[in-house]
Amino acid sequence: MKKFIFLALICLVLTACSNGEKNTETQKTDNTDTTEKTDTAALEAEEEKPTYQIGKTATITSDLYGFDYEVTVNDFQLTREVDETPIEDYLIGAREEDRFAVVDVTIKNISEEAYVPNQMFSANFSAIDENGGDISNDEFFAAGDEELAPGEELTGHLVYLTDINYADTFVLKYEFMSDQETHFELPNPEQ
Structure with a gap:
C-alpha cells in the first residue's frame, strides 16, 4: 500500500x-x-519616414521642444574645399577620396517663439541604408548660431566629412530617432 x-x-x-x-x-x-x-x-x-528631395520643403515638428520649423535642402555637393578651407587643412592625412559633404539648407522659423537653430536641433548625415550618422561641423554653419525670430529664415550650409565612394545616395535626417524623423535623400553627385 x-x-x-x-x-x-x-x-x-x-x-x-x-x-x-x-x-x-x-x-x-x-x-x-x-x-x-x-x-x-x-x-x-x-x-x-517622410522623405524629401533636393528643392522640396519639409515642415518638421521638434520632438523635444514641440515647435514647428521648415527645412529646404537647396543643393548638395561633395568638394575638397569649403569656405576657403581645403580639406587638407581640416583633416590631417586627407586622402584623394576624402570630401566635404556640403548640404545647403534654408531653415524657416514657423513657430511663435525665437530660438537658435544650432541649440535646438541638428541633422544627421549617413548613407541611405545606415542608421545613425554624423552631425555637422557647426563651425561652417555660423548662421545657425544666431537667434531666428518667428517668420524669419536663414540659409547656410551643413558640412560633413565623407568619401566619394562611400554611398550612391546619402540621407540627411532631422529629428533623428523620434516619431518626427524626416529624411532628405541626397544622390551622390560624383557617381
Whole structure:
C-alpha cells in the first residue's frame, strides 16, 4: 500500500512538472510571436519616414521642444574645399577620396517663439541604408548660431566629412530617432 501511494505521488509530481514545461513553451512561443510582430511594425514605421528631395520643403515638428520649423535642402555637393578651407587643412592625412559633404539648407522659423537653430536641433548625415550618422561641423554653419525670430529664415550650409565612394545616395535626417524623423535623400553627385 505504501508503495502504491509513493508511486501515485511520483506520478502526480511528474504530471505537474510536465504541465509546467508545456506552459513555459506556450509562453515562449507567445513572446516570440509578439517580438516578431513588434520587429515587423518597427521596420514598417522605419520605411514610413517622410522623405524629401533636393528643392522640396519639409515642415518638421521638434520632438523635444514641440515647435514647428521648415527645412529646404537647396543643393548638395561633395568638394575638397569649403569656405576657403581645403580639406587638407581640416583633416590631417586627407586622402584623394576624402570630401566635404556640403548640404545647403534654408531653415524657416514657423513657430511663435525665437530660438537658435544650432541649440535646438541638428541633422544627421549617413548613407541611405545606415542608421545613425554624423552631425555637422557647426563651425561652417555660423548662421545657425544666431537667434531666428518667428517668420524669419536663414540659409547656410551643413558640412560633413565623407568619401566619394562611400554611398550612391546619402540621407540627411532631422529629428533623428523620434516619431518626427524626416529624411532628405541626397544622390551622390560624383557617381
